[in-house]
Amino acid sequence: xxxxxxxxxxxxxxxxxxxxxxxxxxxxxxxxxxxxxxxxxxxxxxxxxxxxxxxxxxxxxxxxxxxxxxxxxxxxxxxxxxxxxxxxxxxxxxxxxxxxxxxxxxxxxxxxxxxxxxxxxxxxxxxxxxxxxxxxxxxxxxxxxxxxxxxxxxxxxxxxxxxxxxxxxxxxxxxxxxxxxxxxxxxxxxxxxx
Ligand SMILES: C[S@@+](CC[C@H](N)C(=O)[O-])C[C@H]1O[C@@H](n2cnc3c(N)ncnc32)[C@H](O)[C@@H]1O
Numbered sequence: 001x002x003x004x005x006x007x008x009x010x011x012x013x014x015x016x017x018x019x020x021x022x023x024x025x026x027x028x029x030x031x032x033x034x035x036x037x038x039x040x041x042x043x044x045x046x047x048x049x050x051x052x053x054x055x056x057x058x059x060x061x062x063x064x065x066x067x068x069x070x071x072x073x074x075x076x077x078x079x080x081x082x083x084x085x086x087x088x089x090x091x092x093x094x095x096x097x098x099x100x101x102x103x104x105x106x107x108x109x110x111x112x113x114x115x116x117x118x119x120x121x122x123x124x125x126x127x128x129x130x131x132x133x134x135x136x137x138x139x140x141x142x143x144x145x146x147x148x149x150x151x152x153x154x155x156x157x158x159x160x161x162x163x164x165x166x167x168x169x170x171x172x173x174x175x176x177x178x179x180x181x182x183x184x185x186x187x188x189x190x191x192x193x194x
Pocket of ligand 1: 003008009019020021045046047048049050067068069070073092093094095107108109112113
């Protein structure tokens with residue numbers, strides 16, 4: 001199964017969006033509440049309906065970029081948030097992105113990619129981060145599926161993967177997961193090695 005743009009777009013067209021929690025993830029908003037620099041350039045890759053972006057925008061972060069393969073959630077976001085700059089909505093493959101960011105937010109994007117791409121995900125994140133930049137967010141800490149998304153994983157595997165390129169600052173059981181994911185997620189934060 002090729003996890004390309006048509007695959008994801010058909011998931012949206014057929015309302016097969018079980019990943020969509022319908023509101024901004026508390027683990028992400030709580031973390032962002034501690035970021036003082038509202039000018040931080042932020043990326044949410046594989047953003048889907050991007051409730052976190054709406055939260056960030058309403059809380060003063062104006063330099064937020066959303067990226068998704070599928071035009072459907074981006075179009076919906078643009079309609080619901082007409083003041084959000086259209087040029088900050090990116091509709092192409094994450095691996096073709098060439099900008100740089102201070103903060104990149106992960107939520108159910110990593111688990112949507114074929115696991116063979118995980119080393120490339122790490123390399124791409126490294127390339128996209130500015131020198132003091134961070135990547136943070138949530139990763140599933142359960143096996144899940146082997147042949148279709150969401151693909152699972154566990155802490156030791158993620159540690160091995162990220163420590164090749166990053167300083168792992170946090171990789172721990174998430175304390176404020178949404179009820180449906182409680183106990184099954186890790187909260188992580190990594191930064192570039194100096
Ligand atoms: C499981 S959904 C998660 C959406 C959102 N993060 C959420 O939590 O609701 C994965 C998203 O990543 C997007 N996606 C998958 N592979 C991508 C890629 N290579 N480049 C850009 N977007 C991608 C899909 O279109 C889909 O919207």
